[in-house]
Amino acid sequence: MRLQDKIAIVTGAGSGFGAGIARKFASEGAHVIVADIDTEAATAIATEIDGTAQTVDVSQSDSVRDMVTATMAAHGRIDILVNNAGVTHLPAALDSIGEDEFDRVFAVNCKSVYLTARHALPFMRTNPGANILNVASTAGVSPRPRLNWYNASKGWMITATRAMAVELAPDGLRVNAINPVAGETPLLKSFMGEDTPEIRAKFLSTIPLGRFSTPEDMGNAACFLCSDEASMITGVCMEVDGGRCI
Numbered sequence: 001m002r003l004q005d006k007i008a009i010v011t012g013a014g015s016g017f018g019a020g021i022a023r024k025f026a027s028e029g030a031h032v033i034v035a036d037i038d039t040e041a042a043t044a045i046a047t048e049i050d051g052t053a054q055t056v057d058v059s060q061s062d063s064v065r066d067m068v069t070a071t072m073a074a075h076g077r078i079d080i081l082v083n084n085a086g087v088t089h090l091p092a093a094l095d096s097i098g099e100d101e102f103d104r105v106f107a108v109n110c111k112s113v114y115l116t117a118r119h120a121l122p123f124m125r126t127n128p129g130a131n132i133l134n135v136a137s138t139a140g141v142s143p144r145p146r147l148n149w150y151n152a153s154k155g156w157m158i159t160a161t162r163a164m165a166v167e168l169a170p171d172g173l174r175v176n177a178i179n180p181v182a183g184e185t186p187l188l189k190s191f192m193g194e195d196t197p198e199i200r201a202k203f204l205s206t207i208p209l210g211r212f213s214t215p216e217d218m219g220n221a222a223c224f225l226c227s228d229e230a231s232m233i234t235g236v237c238m239e240v241d242g243g244r245c246i
């Protein structure tokens with residue numbers, strides 16, 4: 001039980017990697033706030049793992065503040081905050097992405113990290129040993145054509161992780177990231193554009209270990225980084241990518 005009695009907020013935990021992280025955290029003893037814009041999805045996962053469902057739009061300040069307020073009221077502290085909720089745009093030439101689409105990707109992937117910090121840090125600072133995990137992407141390290149602004153948003157998350165880590169270390173807070181390679185989650189379809197056997201095979205050929213990542217892979221990596229076993233680790237952006245970024 002590596003996360004016994006920890007209070008953990010996981011955003012975007014209604015599906016995909018976030019759900020994998022929430023399930024692993026719960027199996028290691030944490031109480032998970034399953035936070036998602038999709039209330040039904042959050043409720044389903046929260047029910048499964050005996051956590052708390054929280055509807056949130058991570059791109060909206062009031063909504064993030066309400067999530068933090070509700071968590072503090074119910075549990076009195078936040079030990080772990082996982083910024084996982086994310087969106088992408090469809091693969092397209094970088095100058096063809098509309099301004100609304102650009103704003104949406106940066107609001108959900110990047111501004112959210114600022115908003116959760118702004119609202120949760122006043123409480124986390126008084127809780128040494130608390131930590132933050134950002135779910136970035138291999139796309140932020142090794143960008144591929146046509147996912148241009150999504151790649152850039154994930155690169156932003158990686159730099160934000162390091163910037164937050166160096167500033168928060170004196171408070172005893174750690175900040176890390178994981179960089180997943182594509183998994184078979186709803187986002188995969190967006191990455192591939194079209195889901196054909198040929199496109200899948202081409203995609204897989206870029207992953208040396210020869211398989212897509214799974215929500216369980218992310219849960220295992222996240223659990224380690226967010227547990228006391230990683231108490232000397234901060235500012236790390238760990239690839240969970242089957243060698244994709246080698």
Ligand code: ADP
Pocket residue numbers: 011012013014015016017018035036037038041056057058059084085086087108183185186187188
């Ligand atoms: P991944 O492959 O990254 O796990 P998914 O699409 O499966 O991708 O999961 C992303 C999760 O993030 C979904 O459950 C989705 O509802 C959630 N999400 C998307 N936008 C927001 C938002 N603005 N606020 C909170 N959750 C969001």
